[in-house]
Amino acid sequence: MFRYWDGKAWSASVSPTPEAPPPPGAPAPTPNAGPQAAFGDGSSTGGGGGTSWPLWIGAGAAVLILVLVVSFAFRTIGGEGPRNRPGAAPSESICPTGNTTPESPRAHPRDGxxxxxxxxxxxxxxxxxxxxxxxxxxxxxxxxxxxxxxxxxxxxxxxxxxxxxxxxxxxxxxxxxxxxxxxxxxxxxxxxxxxxxxxxxxxxxxxxxxxxxxxxxxxxxxxxxxxxxxxxxxxxxxxxxxxxxxxxxxxxxxxxxxxxxxxxxxxxxxxxxxxxxxx
Known part of the structure; x- marks a missing residue:
């Protein structure tokens, strides 16, 4: 899934495609904002375009970034393995296998x-x-x-x-x-x-x-x-x-x-x- 970055924060809503418009209420991108300065001065790199790739990246104050937001899967049986949802391949890209590293137990009250x-x-x-x-x-x-x-x-x-x-x-x-x-x-x-x-x-x-x-x-x-x-x-x-x-x-x-x-x-x-x- 893709989440919108407005130059300051990630959006709560997500989209299945990077071409989706910004979510309602998201501020318009500011081409001369800090992210551009971080990537270059916008000088031309060749004929015809007049806009360099650093400037294009600099406009990334309003790009959609592919993030693995959350995935969760488990089954209380032995020998788990991938399975197929009807009409779809296993969702391995967003559903990795479980955490095999033992976690230090947290202290919880003994209250029944x-x-x-x-x-x-x-x-x-x-x-x-x-x-x-x-x-x-x-x-x-x-x-x-x-x-x-x-x-x-x-x-x-x-x-x-x-x-x-x-x-x-x-x-x-x-x-x-x-x-x-x-x-x-x-x-x-x-x-x-x-x-x-x-x-x-x-x-x-x-x-x-x-x-x-x-x-x-x-x-x-x-x-x-x-x-x-x-x-x-x-x-x-x-x-x-x-x-x-x-x-x-x-x-x-x-x-x-x-x-x-x-x-x-x-x-x-x-x-x-x-x-x-x-x-």
Whole structure:
């Protein structure tokens, strides 16, 4: 995605193409502003044009810069690998593999809640498993998950699970607005971690959803797939991104396989109702 630089700051909105006009309210570029001086004096480099490449670059007070704003993908199964979204190649350019460098754990209060980023929820009892850190979240930090195994070894070394996670998301110079961030996040999830299996995505909810006075965006999708030896043919995906500071957002994520939705979906919805932003 491309973000607009007006000479002083990055825009919150993004565009899929660099040719898009500046976002509403963006100031007009100033050809003689500081960026030009930084790149040269604008002398001619050849016949006909009269404008040098330094001057062209200097006008970069209003260029669109390709930035990797946010990408996030994870799956609580063993042996993750890229998967295809219908009609599209894997989104490897914006959805890199998870962070393999162990992160020093942050100090969180021992208050019976699961903390990740600036979010927390009451710890779930059995059959939900113990709270585990997860370092496979690209551009994610402080991620903690609880899971329930729904099918052991459906493939060698691989099990399928229902999962609930909270985490911090941070990237580069900050996040785009939650609505745009949610599309990148959901696309990464749907486009990266179901092997080579075709996955159909049907968004049933996509709406603004604030939490404790913080702007957010919530997406709920029904995913369908046909994976060899797997009992379930799909799952419910729940992604809630909350802008918890100027430079970071926090994430609530749940994936509930169809074959256990009757038992586990109420847990995921109850967690959402009890989610809170921690100061």
């Amino acid at each position: 809640r699961v903390h990740g980023g600036a979010l927390s929820y009451p710890r779930l009892d059995a059959p939900w498993g113990p709270v585990r850190s997860d370092n496979r979240v690209p551009f994610g930090k402080d991620a903690y998950v609880q899971s329930v195994t729904t099918q052991e070894t459906y493939a060698p070394g691989q099990s399928w699970q229902a999962s609930i996670m909270v985490a911090e998301l941070s990237a580069g110079d900050g996040f785009m607005i939650p609505e745009e961030a949610s599309e990148v996040v959901v696309t990464c999830i749907v486009g990266a971690f179901y092997g080579e299996n075709r996955v159909e995505r049907n968004d049933i909810v996509s709406e603004a959803k604030s939490l404790d006075g913080h702007d957010g965006w919530y997406v709920e999708s029904e995913l369908s797939f046909d994976i060899k030896n797997l009992n379930t043919d799909g799952e419910l995906l729940m992604v809630w991104i909350v802008r918890t500071s100027e430079l970071t957002s926090s994430l609530y994520y749940a994936s509930i396989p169809n074959d256990v939705r009757a038992e586990r979906e109420p847990d995921a919805r109850r967690v959402m109702e009890q989610l809170r932003v921690e100061n």
